[in-house]
Amino acid sequence: MVILVYGDDSFRAQEKIFELRAAFEKKFDPTGLNLSVFPDAKTGKMDPAEVMRSATSFPFLAERRMVIARDLVASTKKDADWADSLDKIPTSTIFILWETKEPRELERKPLFKKLQTVAEAHFYPFPKLDGAGLSKWTSSRVIKHNGTIAPDALRALIERAGDDLWQLDGEIQKLVAYADDQQIIKPMVDQLVRATFDSQIFALMDAVSARRTSEVLKLLEEERASGAADGYIFSMLLRQIRILLATKNLLEENPRVSKDEAATVLGLHPFVVSKALQQTRGFNLNELQKTHELLYTLDVGMKSGKFNDKISVDLTVVSLLK
Structure with missing residues (x-):
């Protein structure tokens, strides 16, 4: 066998x-x-x-x-x-x-x-889980650890921990212990689960695409307060804008492209592509192209010492929120 x-x-x-x-x-x-x-x-x-x-x-x-x-x-x-x-x-x-x-x-x-x-x-x-499959696994894992979780808390947990099942399982055990036979609710997730940086970037771009300015500023400040360097934040923003631009270009060519097809063409994980497909709704192609040009200029300026990292991040966010 x-x-x-x-x-x-x-x-x-x-x-x-x-x-x-x-x-x-x-x-x-x-x-x-x-x-x-x-x-x-x-x-x-x-x-x-x-x-x-x-x-x-x-x-x-x-x-x-x-x-x-x-x-x-x-x-x-x-x-x-x-x-x-x-x-x-x-x-x-x-x-x-x-x-x-x-x-x-x-x-x-x-x-x-x-x-x-x-x-x-x-x-x-055993491919990486995303979407409904990830939600189903997380929910069943809570039950396996003798807990229950509210729907909005489940969504918040996945948004913060991403698709890393090792982290999700650890966070679930922590939440079940904290809930002490009570249902896990969203405030518990907000209090106990530290978001991964990737999930924070997704949350930041979700807020940016919906033009929720106060939420964008709050998330950005949280990352800085947690010790994330502005240079790293900038590099992640640059990466995400490139993904959005590539996704938008693909949608322009084929408006009916599926998540799995897009993931194959772009060479990205389906979870990343699903987030990008949602976020591109908040931008037109011209906006993304202009922001990408700005990011390129800022990147060159940062490397030459013309711009500092914090100002570059702030200018990027301002450009995206216009």
């Missing part, structure tokens, strides 16, 4: 690996004598030949053995040649390939195509 657990959502992928391993140890291998994990915990190295030797070995005084190999495909240059070795794996081996590449990238590999021809192959893709 070959199991492929793959995707750039490391949280859910790792949970699946732990689930499979625990089930195997309980049913077949309580002593741990028939479990091999690669890369080696001591050296951090992985030899594909050694992995295959382990996978083709028969179990010791047991029905099954399990071999877990992390990023074997990524570390093997000629995975097409290596894929042919899959036929040598006995039915007594549960061979788990754990790949952390983005799913679509891995699915183009010869190994993936080979696995699709293997009779006992099972696939568990």
Whole structure:
């Protein structure tokens, strides 16, 4: 049996690996004598030949053995040649390939195509969550930790923590403990959850696109008070404007482009593109082009010492709010 657990959502992928391993140890291998994990915990190295030797070995005084190999495909240059070795794996081996590449990238590999021809192959893709999928996961995670959460608090939590499930899970545990058997409400999220800088930029651009001046100034001041350098804030604003400009240009060419299509064309994560598609509604193409030109001028001026970082950030925000 070959199991492929793959995707750039490391949280859910790792949970699946732990689930499979625990089930195997309980049913077949309580002593741990028939479990091999690669890369080696001591050296951090992985030899594909050694992995295959382990996978083709028969179990010791047991029905099954399990071999877990992390990023074997990524570390093997000629995975097409290596894929042919899959036929040598006995039915007594549960061979788990754990790949952390983005799913679509891995699915183009010869190994993936080979696995699709293997009779006992099972696939568990774990792409990054966004939109409704992220909301559903977060809500179910609150329940898993024996809590409940109000809809507006759920939205606020995701806006602050973004799509990082490691951070979301930690924040959920903190909120459930704080709520102490009460429902998690938005003021609790506002009080306890520190927004990631990316999520703050999204929130800032949401406010800018809606021309909510007081909220823009409040968010900007919060970032400065938290210790974020103006140079870094400027670089993130520049990045976001470039994303908005590219998204707007794409919409001009194809007004009906979907989020997934746009993500593929722009080479960005669907969550980032979904935010950009919302934010571009607040700007026309000419406004974004002028702001981008201003940012370029300010960037050159900052590097030459003509403009200081704080003034450059302020001028950018003023330009966007016009």
